[in-house]
Structures are given as C-alpha cells and as structure tokens.
Amino acid sequence: KAGVTQTPRYLIKTRGQQVTLSCSPISGHRSVSWYQQTPGQGLQFLFEYFSETQRNKGNFPGRFSGRQFSNSRSEMNVSTLELGDSALYLCASSLAGHDGYTFGSGTRLTVV
C-alpha cells in the first residue's frame, strides 16, 4: 500500500514569506500529526488532526497552523518565516494507536 506522501520534498523560502506543506496519509488513516526536526531540538510535536479537527497542539507560536480535509489530507502553514524555521517537517498518519504511526519522508524547508 502507498505510504505517507509529503510534498514538496525540498523548499527554499525567504524570511518573511509564508509556506504551505502538504501531507497525504495512508488510505484509511484519519489521524495526521506534524513534527519539526532540527539538529538542536530533535523531533518536536507541532499538532495532530483527527477527522478534520485539531486534537492536540504542541508549544509552537501561532505562525504555525494546520488543517485537515475531509479526505484526511493535511496541510501545514508557516507564516512570516524566520531563519530558525529551517528544519525537516515530518508528517505521520495512523489508523489507531501509536504502533500504526507511519511517517513520511519529510519536507526539508530552508529559510534564507
């Protein structure tokens, strides 16, 4: 079966711009979570969506937002980009429970 698909794989943006990242979960998975991975902070939880509703939120500023569509696809948006937002953004989907948590390959965002 197809895995979790994240697009684009790589992105370069300028400070102050905004960016939208996309995640297509495994078919049938209704929970989609987003994580930020940086060398200094490791993997940090951004938010989780389940059936189009935000179910959990991490400790990130309001510039980071997301949404989930009726087909479970999710988008993450970062506004007013800062240099520190440069990171690998990972999406994970699950049917139920953590064991079925499958990560995508991520989107590498570079802010210059």
Added chain:
Amino acid sequence: DQQVKQNSPSLSVQEGRISILNCDYTNSMFDYFLWYKKYPAEGPTFLISISSIKDKNEDGRFTVFLNKSAKHLSLHIVPSQPGDSAVYFCAASVMEYGNKLVFGAGTILRVKS
C-alpha cells in the same frame, strides 16, 4: 524542559554483538513508549513499543526493557548487523492524550563489520 533524554549521542558496536540504547524520562504520566529508527533523508520507522503495564517486550532481534521506578528504558539489539546503523529515537506518550509523542534527541548507532 527535556522530558525524554537520550544521553548517548552515539554508540559504536561490532557486528554480531549486542547494542544497548538507553533512554530516561521525567514525566511520570507517560504510559507508552516507543523506539524508532531513522535513516538519512527518510522518516522515522517504528521498531518496537512497550506499555507501562509491562517491563519487557520482544520482537525478533529487538527487546525493549522498561524500569518504571527508575524512569528508564532500553533497547537491546541482538545480534547487531551493519544494516542496523541508523539514528535511534526513543519516544513517550500519555495514551489518553492521543497521538502526541515526545521524542528524545536520538542516538547514532554504528555497527562495524
């Protein structure tokens, strides 16, 4: 505030020997723990998990041990193979809070042939 800590940034082991990766946590509410493996340019891959009601879980070459009183868990890989070389992340969660995982910083494992 690092609630999940992997104090060894790297570990080097000879092929065929045991690899032991360690993880400590501070939040006593965590009741589910997982290990993930990550290769460069790929997302983390689930390896094995353990619930707080158990103290050991095995899956093939991988065994996870949980010591709740010490707030410590470890992943044992026996025997280690060169293909096991990757970054290993420990993660923890509170099951009733849904799919919110708190990750450690990771340990780079190198298995030498």
